[in-house]
Amino acid sequence: MRRSIVLHILLAITALHVSAQTPEESYRHAGELYSASDFSGAAAIYRRIYDEGYRSEDLLYNAGNAFFKSGDIASAIIFYERARLISPADEDINYNLQVARSRVTDKFETLPELFFVRWFDFFSLLASTNTWAVLSLALFIVSLLFVLIFLTRSASGGRLLSFWLALSSLILSLIMLSLAVRNNSLVSHNRKAVVTCSIVTGKSAPGDGGNELFVIHAGTTVTVEEELGAFTEVRLPDGNKGWVKEECIEKI
């Protein structure tokens, strides 16, 4: 009894100590745990740093690795996907994501997205949402300046040049704005989710009443269509739709 009290106090102290760490220290500590093969311990720390709102490509990548090694393939895929949203071209992330996906039970024949959608998404992820947004606003203001010049200058060569400059910077600004919106929808409002329960039944209606339509397993990536209470309508990679429990999926 006394021993257990001492143990509790010790645990509480260590917990306090851990929480007093800066996220960078926690991150380093998790890396040490990973090297010492305590994968689930490392994964828990990485997830806590993530839940505290800190982001970095390395953090998400390492979290994915820790979850993978501790056997939680679904969480590993979630974190690899998140890491890919920060760094879409990183070779390690893409490789590990591919390895993790190969361990998923459900195999779907998925059509690749249209190439220009893929390129556009890829391009939009090259900078953060806010970078695109600020660039777009700056270019818009520049384009307005050129418009002013165009409208106030007397007819001469400078007028024509300012017209073209205004037009091109306006187009560029609009492109960047659309990239910002796309990036935002990918990073902050992603509708993709990963199944975290080991087995989930998709039903034809939210609630316990509907007919059972399909069974999917942990790690399968689905698209969230609609949310209603504790149920979410998801679309499978092959296009089928069904309602699953909300607690069984985690959004990217």
Added chain:
Amino acid sequence: MKSFLMILVSLLAPLTVAAQEVTVDVNAPQSAVAGERFRIIYTVNSTDGRFQPPAFDPSFSVSGPQTSSSRNIQWINGEMTSVETTTLVYYVVAPTPGRYTIPPAQYAARKATVSSAPVEIEITDAGTVPSASDNRGGQPPENGSEVSMRLILNTREVYVGQPITATLKLYTRINLSGLNDLKYPDFKGFLREDIDTPPLRNLEAEVIDGVQHGTGVLQRFLLYPQIAGELRIDPIEITAMVQQRASGGDPFFNDPFFDNFFSSVTNVPRSVVTPPATIRVKSLPSPQPADFQGAVGAFEITSDLSKTEIAVNDALTYSVTLKGKGNLNLAGAPVINFPQGIEKYDPKVTVRSSGTAAGSKVFEYLLIPRNTGTFDLPPVSYTVFDPELDKYVTLRTPGYTVKVTGEGDAADETVTPAFIPGEDVKYLGQDIRFIRSGDTVLKSVPGSLVDRSYYWLWYAMAVLLAGAVLLFRREQIRRNADITALRNRRAARNARKRLAKAETLLKGSKPELVYAELSTALWNYLGDKLAIPRADMTREKCYAGLRAKNAGEDIITELDSILSASEYSRYSPASQGDSPAELHRRTAALIGKLDSMLD
């Protein structure tokens, strides 16, 4: 006399012969279970000698002998045969398993001393002593039943895979003439393995609760539970042929051990079943270690390698021996990661069991090195579950180093092509890449600007600001345009005022002021008409402005000459030139021309 002697000899002859052929027969079981009582019976065909019992192993507890002598004299066809028999029965309990030799017993007859043959007995281990479990079980099993059968289990609580020794034993109080149709249930959840049991020939006497029973072991076997839970063993059934005497019995002959030859009997089949038994099978503790292959019991492991130096492509035997007591038959092969470059074949598995759950199992791997070099055969770790210790025990063998030399067979060389394109890289497995070491820059992610309304307000503000600037500029331009028009409209009037003033000055005393007035009138007129700010006025600008308005060269020449003349006369009044009146006339004419042209 001679014939009398002959008769006497012939009469004595059989007796003499009988006396000469003294033999000692020994009847002992070939094997017995440790702790269980068995009989050793010595039969001597003589009665008047002295029996010297054998020197039993000191660990044996021997009771007896039960001695009985008999003399049987038969007269057949006038010939007398006399058979004398001494039977000595020893009851022996051997406590420890092993192989024992019972040395010869000696019998000192009148003429010679004879010895019995030595007997070898295998004492096997049956776990707990069955007689102890008999007592625990409470005998007799069914009061009042004359024939019963019991399944004696050495334990009723085991782990999955831990063998149970079961003994099927028959108890009877009456005579049986035979047993048949031993029917086993399907032992659901168990794997049954029979132990060699000598066929039941004689029943042994056993007094249970004051009643003498004849008992005998029908069959012994091992049960390996396969699943956890409360497992029920269904009754085992046998048909016993019960002898029923037709005539009422003499109490002396009412004895189950000896057939009563003198009463007429009928055989009645009677079905005998064992009571059902329940065994609690515990599942093995979780998690199971990775190298646990299902072996439950007390084992030890050894390994052996046939050679440590070998030519390439020669065979090598690597054997791992698992020895001990437990479910040997179910123990899987150890997982050995042989180095690449050594070809491995599936192991040959040999089980040597000594009749019970104890024994050894040998896994023999045939290895053929295909490359030269030094290879390390890794140590083998094999985890077994020890039910005695209630935990997993990891057994280890040492690793070996094999040196592979030579260049392979000549035959191989001829087969290999002249060019070797190199071996493809072998991918042994797939794993994720390692984590990023080192520090990272952790940033608290701000919300997206796109999601904020103030971001979009910036666009609106920029547009509004630009609109405001544009309006302001437009207004300014418009106002400037108004000033120019006013100046334009007032230019001729101002010029006429200046000319009128110059005319009055002409009549005055200071004609040089006329020149100043005239040039001012001209400059102002041109500045207003051509919308040139006063400060910027130069002759060249005026001329350029006039030329832009398509003024003739003569007008410009006239203007230039008037301007030059008025300035010249202003600063040197005494000079020759046009008179002020003349200049006034020319200026008025020029302004009139310009006015009609510029309007």
